[in-house]
Amino acid sequence: MNRSYLLLxxxxxxxxxxxxxxxxxLGEEETGPTYTSASFKATRVVNGHSLENTAHGVxxxxxxxxxxxxNGGANQFFGLDDATIRxxxxxxxxxxxxxxxGRSSYQxxxxxxxxxxVLKQCxxxxxxxxxxxxxxxxxxxxxxxxxxxxxxxxxxxxTHRMAYSFQLIVGRKFSERLTLQLNPGVxxxxxxxxxxxxxxxxxxxxxxxxxxxxxxALNAEYFYVLPDQLPEGYRNSFxxxxxxxxGGHVFQLHVTNSTGMFEKAFIxxxxxxxxxxxxxxxxxxxxxxxxxxxxxxxx
Amino acid sequence: xxxxxxxxxxxxxxxxxHSLTAQVRFATRNGHIAFFSATPIxxxxxxxxxVTSVWDASSGAIEFAVLIKAFEFEKARMQEHxxxxxxxxxxxxxxxxxxxxxxxxxxxxxAAGTYPVTVAGDLTIHGVTKAVxxxxxxxxxxxxxxxxxxxxxxxxxxxxxxxxxxxxxxIAETIKVTVELSLDPM
Numbered sequence: 001m002n003r004s005y006l007l008l009x010x011x012x013x014x015x016x017x018x019x020x021x022x023x024x025x026l027g028e029e030e031t032g033p034t035y036t037s038a039s040f041k042a043t044r045v046v047n048g049h050s051l052e053n054t055a056h057g058v059x060x061x062x063x064x065x066x067x068x069x070x071n072g073g074a075n076q077f078f079g080l081d082d083a084t085i086r087x088x089x090x091x092x093x094x095x096x097x098x099x100x101x102g103r104s105s106y107q108x109x110x111x112x113x114x115x116x117x118v119l120k121q122c123x124x125x126x127x128x129x130x131x132x133x134x135x136x137x138x139x140x141x142x143x144x145x146x147x148x149x150x151x152x153x154x155x156x157x158x159t160h161r162m163a164y165s166f167q168l169i170v171g172r173k174f175s176e177r178l179t180l181q182l183n184p185g186v187x188x189x190x191x192x193x194x195x196x197x198x199x200x201x202x203x204x205x206x207x208x209x210x211x212x213x214x215x216x217a218l219n220a221e222y223f224y225v226l227p228d229q230l231p232e233g234y235r236n237s238f239x240x241x242x243x244x245x246x247g248g249h250v251f252q253l254h255v256t257n258s259t260g261m262f263e264k265a266f267i268x269x270x271x272x273x274x275x276x277x278x279x280x281x282x283x284x285x286x287x288x289x290x291x292x293x294x295x296x297x298x299x
Numbered sequence: 300x301x302x303x304x305x306x307x308x309x310x311x312x313x314x315x316x317h318s319l320t321a322q323v324r325f326a327t328r329n330g331h332i333a334f335f336s337a338t339p340i341x342x343x344x345x346x347x348x349x350v351t352s353v354w355d356a357s358s359g360a361i362e363f364a365v366l367i368k369a370f371e372f373e374k375a376r377m378q379e380h381x382x383x384x385x386x387x388x389x390x391x392x393x394x395x396x397x398x399x400x401x402x403x404x405x406x407x408x409x410a411a412g413t414y415p416v417t418v419a420g421d422l423t424i425h426g427v428t429k430a431v432x433x434x435x436x437x438x439x440x441x442x443x444x445x446x447x448x449x450x451x452x453x454x455x456x457x458x459x460x461x462x463x464x465x466x467x468x469x470i471a472e473t474i475k476v477t478v479e480l481s482l483d484p485m
Contacts, residue, residue: 022353022362025485026326031349034368038383055375092375123389176389214384215463245384246465248376290374 033125039173042250042286043090043098043115045207045221046239047258047266051131051171051181053117054092057292062088062102063285064261071277079281086261091291096120104261111262113137113165121172133169135185138162139262160191165263167205177211187267193231201229201268209243217243219254223267230268237270252284323356323405325445325482332365332478334453336471343377343470345370352480354447356405361418363396363478385460386425394424400447403437408445413438418449427458435478445482450475 040050043060054060068082076082088102096117103110119132141148141161149156164187171181184204192199207221223237241254257272257279259265272278330350336343349369354361367388372378382388398420407414419432435449452473455462462470 022324022355022360023351023364025324025353026328026351031366031369038379058375245380247380247469248374288374288376290376293373 031125034123036121036123036131036173039121039131039171039179040209040219041217041243041245042252042284044252044284045181045209045219046241046252046254046256046284047237047261048183048205048207048221048223048263049113049115049133049135049167049169050207050209051117051133051169051179053096053098053115053133054090054288056092056095056294057290058092059289059291060088060090060092060100061287061289062086062090064088064102064104064282065284066256066259066261066280066282068280069272069277070255070279070281084259084261084280095294102262104265106260106262106265108142109139109260109262109265110142111137111139130170130172133171135165135167135169137165137263139165139264162190163264164188165267167263178208180206180208182206185263185267187264189264189268197231198229202226203267205267212242215245219243219252223270225267233271234268235270235273237266238274248288250284250286252286254282254284255279256282323408324353324485325356326353326485327351327480327482330363330478330480332476334370334477335475337475338469338471340469343372345372345378345381347371350478350480352482353485354400354482356400356403356408359399359401361396361398361400361420363394365394367392367394385455385462391424391426394422396420396422398431400435400437408437408439409443411439411441411443416447422453424453424458425460429457445484447478447480447482449478452476 040052043050043052043054064086066084068076068079070079072079072081084106086102086104088100090098090100092098098115099113101110101112113135115133115135117131117133119128119130121131122128139162145156148161165185167183167185169181169183171179173179183206187201189199203223203225205221205223207219209217209219211217219241221239225236235257237256237258239254239256239258241252244251244253257274258270259272259280260269272280328351329348330352331346331348332350333344333346347365347370349366351364352362367386368382370378370381372381398418400416400418402416403414414437416435416437417432418435421428422431431451433449433451435447438446453476454473456472
């Protein structure tokens, strides 16, 4: 009988176990994977693409502006007398796919691109350590034919005006503050100045950002063109800048030795020499408009 | 042979306390919490439909866990800023509430009715805990399903959520929060 009482006691006692944390009763939460966000503040580092995309349904109006070279001296008001501009519109078709067009005063060029995010770095619930994106772009020099092709003894083709660019962007947000990316690529020019110049220019480039505060980040990018591809006098593009974020705007203020703001221009046609003070002060302004909300709140 | 009826009795009695002390518990994994910021410049709202909550009606204890990144905004950039610049979601991934709901008894839940209740306890947002007491409503319909709702205000300042001067006029000093739970017995 003693054993039976004991048994009864044990069975009565068991249900009265204190629950410290009610939520533990529900067990582990099943949350979907969380992807890394805000690796860069904008879809461009300075001139080149960052690993970021415009979100689905978001239109990004971008104004790119470069003053003249700082070494223009007081007479040129240290470059502020001159201006090169690119106006652009980018749109996020999905969270992975974005397209954009732009018009530059530099060589009166119209450019367009498509960027697709193949892999997304993951914070939680999956293991992907990097973000991988591909960017394909093309540009058309729209200078009047009489100016573009003054030597009428040679045959003119419209395709002479075109150039293409392909880039792979591999990047990782290492911490809240630091993001680094490597972006090798190739620029194809249908027309080059001399037979010695290659039509395809291969570059290995890198960029990074360091967040200085919640709304300010320091960006740097360098486009390293593999040797013996560009004629004498052409240089690699190097830019340094700050991103300042205020609500729907991102202001990018920077210094760069490149004048143009599309791939063919800043990768293959940069002439500025940092050491000589051939530095442009410039800015990009990005303003986003939400045209379409993919996730309609269900009431 | 003599042990068998005793064991049977023990099992039956052992099960009894469950119903006798009546731990009436309810839970949900897809509760809805929304917040609204209204200023003359712009209105901002966000919805989270993945709120977890457990309510023990017998003791009154109630808890919430809210994943900050699960708040959805109309504008993607807003959502990114909310997580990155205001809530520090990587550092403080969840908001929590732990407290007591008073004003309705487990017996009342057996019949349809609407009961005004008070929920009091500790609200933790952005790593800062504050004691709150807010009104709410518990509704039981004819089919026995239980719904709980509440509406209250939270000041970002109370939870050390800094709002820079440039957007001061865009974000309200007091944010209206609404809670809607469809609770299932567990």
